[in-house]
Amino acid sequence: MDILALSWTVQPPAGMTQSSLNDAGTRLTQYLSALLFYLRLPQVDQIFVFENSGYDFTTLRILIGQVSGKVTFVSTSPDYDPTRGKGYGEFRMYDEGLASVEIEPTARVWKITGRLIVKNLSEIIATAPAFDERPSLYCDLRRVPLVPSSVWGHWMDTRLFAFNVPFYDKHLRGQFGCNYTIEEGFFDIAHPLLKKNGAMIVPRFRCQPIYEGQSGNTMKSYLSGKHLAAHNARKITRRVAPALWL
Numbered sequence: 001m002d003i004l005a006l007s008w009t010v011q012p013p014a015g016m017t018q019s020s021l022n023d024a025g026t027r028l029t030q031y032l033s034a035l036l037f038y039l040r041l042p043q044v045d046q047i048f049v050f051e052n053s054g055y056d057f058t059t060l061r062i063l064i065g066q067v068s069g070k071v072t073f074v075s076t077s078p079d080y081d082p083t084r085g086k087g088y089g090e091f092r093m094y095d096e097g098l099a100s101v102e103i104e105p106t107a108r109v110w111k112i113t114g115r116l117i118v119k120n121l122s123e124i125i126a127t128a129p130a131f132d133e134r135p136s137l138y139c140d141l142r143r144v145p146l147v148p149s150s151v152w153g154h155w156m157d158t159r160l161f162a163f164n165v166p167f168y169d170k171h172l173r174g175q176f177g178c179n180y181t182i183e184e185g186f187f188d189i190a191h192p193l194l195k196k197n198g199a200m201i202v203p204r205f206r207c208q209p210i211y212e213g214q215s216g217n218t219m220k221s222y223l224s225g226k227h228l229a230a231h232n233a234r235k236i237t238r239r240v241a242p243a244l245w246l
Helices: 024-039 058-067 086-099 121-126 165-172 182-193 225-240
Strands: 002-008 046-051 071-075 108-113 136-138 141-143 154-156 160-163 200-202
Touching: 002 024, 002 086, 024 046, 024 058, 046 086, 058 071, 086 108, 086 165, 086 182, 108 121, 136 165, 141 182, 154 182, 160 165, 165 182
Parallel strands: 002 046, 002 108, 046 071, 136 200
Antiparallel strands: 108 160, 136 160, 141 154
């Protein structure tokens, strides 16, 4: 079973760090475009939308319910310190949201930043490893050669990754409150598990994700400029130099 868990923050709170895209109307339009895209994918069995800014889902539940019965909207607490950053708020939301729904332990749960469209998600799902009841994670760990950790030398891409509930509960739950950058902290959690028994960790996607949408930090499209150049470089190295985790 493949389940999407989409993160929504329709109206970011005042003082949110590392967030430049704060217009609620623009954000909602992007969230809905992505949701409708994912609803068309036959590989997706269920979708949970987690939202943490107090948005009223009443109308959307009716409208989306007329299109599909796959979607469950879950409101989580908007009461958190926005100065702790986007990662803090997002994974606090996942802790609450996942605790409020029932998911089989072998299901692959795909965490996706809700405004983004992963254009080749069908291929990513089709080439993903099967999960069993062991704690399992399928992700993109990144490590830039010769760059020290103190200047962003390693991280886990949190825009998209798959996990099962045993992995989340054992290794990620509660981590939002730790005093580190979420992406770096998740790398430091996942990477040592590669050498340990009892968990199934696949640290690199088997194909390069294609992201469509705006960076909430730079406001630039992921299909233009530096973002597109980075995508192309990663696509090439994933194929010809897979030991480079760019």
